[in-house]
Amino acid sequence: xxxxxxxxxxxxxxxxxxxxxxxxxxxxxxxxxxxxxxxxxxxxxxxxxxxxxxxxxxxxxxxxxxxxxxxxxxxxxxxxxxxxxxxxxxxxxxxxxxxxxxxxxxxxxxxxxxx
Amino acid sequence: xxxxxxxxxxxxxxxxxxxxxxxxxxxxxxxxxxxxxxxxxxxxxxxxxxxxxxxxxxxxxxxxxxxxxxxxxxxxxxxxxxxxxxxxxxxxxxxxxxxxxxxxxxxxxxxxxx
Numbered sequence: 461x462x463x464x465x466x467x468x469x470x471x472x473x474x475x476x477x478x479x480x481x482x483x484x485x486x487x488x489x490x491x492x493x494x495x496x497x498x499x500x501x502x503x504x505x506x507x508x509x510x511x512x513x514x515x516x517x518x519x520x521x522x523x524x525x526x527x528x529x530x531x532x533x534x535x536x537x538x539x540x541x542x543x544x545x546x547x548x549x550x551x552x553x554x555x556x557x558x559x560x561x562x563x564x565x566x567x568x569x570x571x572x573x574x575x
Numbered sequence: 576x577x578x579x580x581x582x583x584x585x586x587x588x589x590x591x592x593x594x595x596x597x598x599x600x601x602x603x604x605x606x607x608x609x610x611x612x613x614x615x616x617x618x619x620x621x622x623x624x625x626x627x628x629x630x631x632x633x634x635x636x637x638x639x640x641x642x643x644x645x646x647x648x649x650x651x652x653x654x655x656x657x658x659x660x661x662x663x664x665x666x667x668x669x670x671x672x673x674x675x676x677x678x679x680x681x682x683x684x685x686x687x688x689x
Binding site: 491493502505516551555563564565566568569 | 618679
């Protein structure tokens with residue numbers, strides 16, 4: 461099992477540029493989560509999907525952020541335009557929502573730096 | 576709503592010392608409880624879990640017991656090693672949530688000195 465795959469692992473961009481982060485969940489998982497982690501705010505849930513449908517996007521900071529899940533094996537988180545305060549580590553996690561303890565499996569993260 | 580409260584860190588211990596990281600929770604339903612660990616530069620990994628009251632989760636020498644009467648899930652280890660230095664997150668999932676969201680605590684940084 462390859463685990464959750466995220467790309468790129470590191471991204472450095474300039475303010476105002478568009479940034480796209482990518483995630484491939486574990487095969488067979490039907491829930492996908494995007495988190496952001498910073499020293500100041502800790503770990504924040506941005507949005508999550510069940511069966512490719514966005515369920516709760518109340519954590520998305522503002523309209524500059526958008527997320528899509530066109531199929532069960534791929535999701536993107538886009539920031540346009542990016543700002544320095546978006547600098548953080550962004551994690552994707554996936555889960556099999558079939559009852560029991562809903563363990564989430566995390567990817568290695570994308571470290572985003574906006575200059 | 577659901578919430579998880581952890582003791583603030585950093586917790587600094589010498590190797591072979593006993594570890595306790597406190598975690599208490601508030602939930603509307605019957606949650607499952609988790610401890611995740613995050614090593615430097617990595618994502619979160621599940622350390623252990625418990626799905627009902629009085630269950631004990633254990634892994635890699637760490638243990639935590641689901642205490643419904645005190646709404647707690649404290650993490651313990653009898654003898655820590657330098658390699659245990661990491662950030663530890665307590666979390667819960669609740670049937671009453673829409674879907675299977677996890678509610679995380681703020682994390683506790685553990686530093687173990689040789």
